[in-house]
Every structure is written in C-alpha cells, then in structure tokens.
Amino acid sequence: MVPDKPQGPTASRATGRPGDTSPFAFGLLLRRAHWRAAAAIGETLRPLGIELRHFAVLLELVDRGPTLQRDLVTATGSDKAGIMRVVDDLERMGLAVRKTVPGDRRVRAVEITPQGLELFDAAHVAAQPLTERLVTELSPDEARQLKDLLTRFAYPAGDQP
Template sequence: MTADSPRKSTVSRATDRPGDESPFALGLLLRRAHAHAAAVMAESLRPFGIELRHFAVLIVLVNQGPTVQRDLAAATGSDKAGIMRIVDDLERKGLAVRKAVPGDRRVRAVEITPQGVELFDAAHVAAEPLAERLVADLGPGESAQLTDLLTRFAHPADDET
C-alpha cells in the first residue's frame, strides 16, 4: 500500500444513518435521538428559568421525596460538584431546600418546595404539546412501542437501579 492510496476496509464505517450495520450505529442513533429530545424538552423548560439538569433533580425529588445529595448525583448521572451547583441553583430559585438529616450532621437531604412542585406541574403542562411534536412522525402505537423499548433498554430486568 502506498502513502497516496487510501486504505480499503471491509469494516463498516460507523454512522447514524438508517441501515448502518456498524456496531456503533445504535449508540450513535441513541445519541442523536437524545440530543433531539433534549433540545425539545429544554425549549419547554426555558420559560420557567430552569434547564434539564435542574428538572432531572426535581423529578427525583418528586418521585423519592427528600434525597441526600450523593443519591441525587447517582440518580441523575451527575458528579458531586455538579449536583451541588444544581441544588444551589434550585435553592436560589426557591424550588428546593437542603435540610439536616437526623443522626448525621454532615449530610443534607434535598427537598422540593411547594414552589418547586408548582413549577414541576406547570412544566409538564407546557411540555405536552412539544412532546407530541417530538413523536409526530411516528405511526399509531409507535410512540408507546418506542417508550417500551427504550425503557427496557435503559432498565434491563437484571438492573437493580
């Protein structure tokens, strides 16, 4: 092979185009789908002055109640410093508060405030038309099928989280 000629490969090139048989194709498609969905959901949150990272914490607080920061970090895929910044933002906005955990002076639990619950509910109402737009190109039943498949993919039966 000379330096002038490109090397021919029988290996599939990784793309995110339909029909790509590369072992990386699914990951790339999921990444593209995530970016598209995140942009749409961020648009719905913008009027409320919060970002998806803030809303992810609010989801955990609504679902689990008061939660210590290390568990918030694990639940949202954040790191310690990142979760601290997010909780600081939520506190400044009056959407969450840190409270002492009985029996451990070093640990603080984060709790959603009534104002946070109001914002959470209002954001869901505002997001509904955008979420419908997100799946508008899918056929009847395909949105539910996609949700089912992604749920099983993201939470395998043997996954304890």
C-alpha cells in the first residue's frame, strides 16, 4: 500500500548534491564523508596487506585487550559471520589469535599478537599524511573544529566510550 501523498507544498527531495535542503541532507553528507575517509584509509592499509575491516578489529584489540569474539560484533558494528571471517583472516596472517576462555570452552577471546601490534603501529605511521590529505580544503582551525564537532556528534554527552 502506498502512503497518501502529503497535502500542501512538497518538501525538498533528497539529491545528495551540495546545497541539498532535504531532511536527508545531513545524513547524506555524513555518508559521503565516510566513503571518502574510508577510501583514503583503505589506500593507506592496502600496502600493509589488510583492509579497513581488519584494522577495525585490531583497533578494538589494542584498545580493549583480549576481547570476546561476540563483543567484537557490537564494537565494530559487524555481524557474527563477518567477524568470524575477519578473525579468520587475522589468524591466517598471524596478527591475532583465538584463545579459550577459562570456565567456558565454547567461548573464544581474540588477542592481538606481537606481529599484529607491529602492523598496527606501521599503519599509524603510514596514515600520518592521511588527515592532511582529507582536510586539504580546510584551514587548520577549520580542521580542528570539524574534528571537535564530529567527536561531539559521535559521542553525545553521557555516551562516551
């Protein structure tokens, strides 16, 4: 069933182009910014032999220490099957290992290896020029302001990690 057409003037339709005034404009801009940043990060990680999905798990392991595989699903916004594949890849590359959890042989914790930590650090060195490239159209003050605004948007008060 098709909903009734709104009466009166029609709201602006989403276009995804600069100047879009539709109710979706903000989300579309964030999506485009994400795609641009993800592509740049992907270019940085590719020579190291990993993808953004691998780096996201390594980031969680560095931040949290050994982490239950099911907790990586929530932490990375992935699904169970996706995390299984990523952890399988990381294990094959020697970047992470699964270990049994004392008291529950069915549950596995994932831990970064020394080789994984070395690659994680190398990724940071390789990514150093990335931010500058992403904000090349902004002044240094604007770049700082953008980072501050995005941080406040991503982590509203009371919702800090």
